[in-house]
Amino acid sequence: MDWNSIWEQIRAEVIAFVIGGIISYFIYFLARRTRPNQIGNKIVLKFPTVYWYLAFILLLALPIILLGDSYSLYKQNGKFVLPDPIMFYIIVPLMFLALFLIFYSKNHEIILEKDSIVSYGLTRKRKEIQWKSISKVRFQQGAFRVYEQKNYIEIISYLAGFEIFLEYLKKYVSKDLSAEAFQKYDKFLKNS
Incomplete structure (x- = not known):
């Protein structure tokens, strides 16, 4: 058991946890800062626009992750291979969720x-x-x-x-x- 490798792994996980927490707080802060629209004497309540932007970024990033996985498999094997089916089982529902969030935040x-x-x-x-x-x-x-x-x-x-x-x-x-x-x-x- 190598303590240096264990320490490096713990440090990487703590850094990822802290970065995730900061991003989550930033999203929460932006969502809370969103104000409703006022048109005449009507007040329009909508989903915060930050969620639309996040869903759009997610929708663009997920195919890139699939392509990156295919490319790394290509570099390892020397031939084009589709990503692992588990990647599809995770990414395809996330893409549908992103599409739903885009339509929901625009229409509701x-x-x-x-x-x-x-x-x-x-x-x-x-x-x-x-x-x-x-x-x-x-x-x-x-x-x-x-x-x-x-x-x-x-x-x-x-x-x-x-x-x-x-x-x-x-x-x-x-x-x-x-x-x-x-x-x-x-x-x-x-x-x-």
């Missing part, structure tokens, strides 16, 4: 108005609920769900300007409908 938006809340989903399907016709409010799995009879709109807590939605919810929805949801949200904040 919540529009807050004085009298209603409008949602556009991944496929740009429009849902609208009037503030006065809200029948219940729930908080589960990091998102508020605002119900109107059979229809509901889900507002995830990662949207830029989520705090403004909370202010609107307190302002336009009665406390007896939203009290339990706010208690669950406070508990969610304490646990995260």
Whole structure:
């Protein structure tokens, strides 16, 4: 057992861990700094643009990783060989995830108005609920769900300007409908 090689491996892993932590904090910081758009008296809540850029970079980087793996196998064997199937099992789902994130961050938006809340989903399907016709409010799995009879709109807590939605919810929805949801949200904040 060579202590120098063990120390080098530990040092490399610590450096990778620290760099990953710094990048994660930087992404979190940029996502929190994103502000919602205000168009007239409407407030548009969207996914922070930093996620779109990260998904785009990921979508470009993953094929490069596959090509790099093929090239390293070519250098070792002297002939072109496809990468290991495990690389495909990891990279192809990540590429689909990146595509989903790109479309989600571009298409999904919540529009807050004085009298209603409008949602556009991944496929740009429009849902609208009037503030006065809200029948219940729930908080589960990091998102508020605002119900109107059979229809509901889900507002995830990662949207830029989520705090403004909370202010609107307190302002336009009665406390007896939203009290339990706010208690669950406070508990969610304490646990995260």
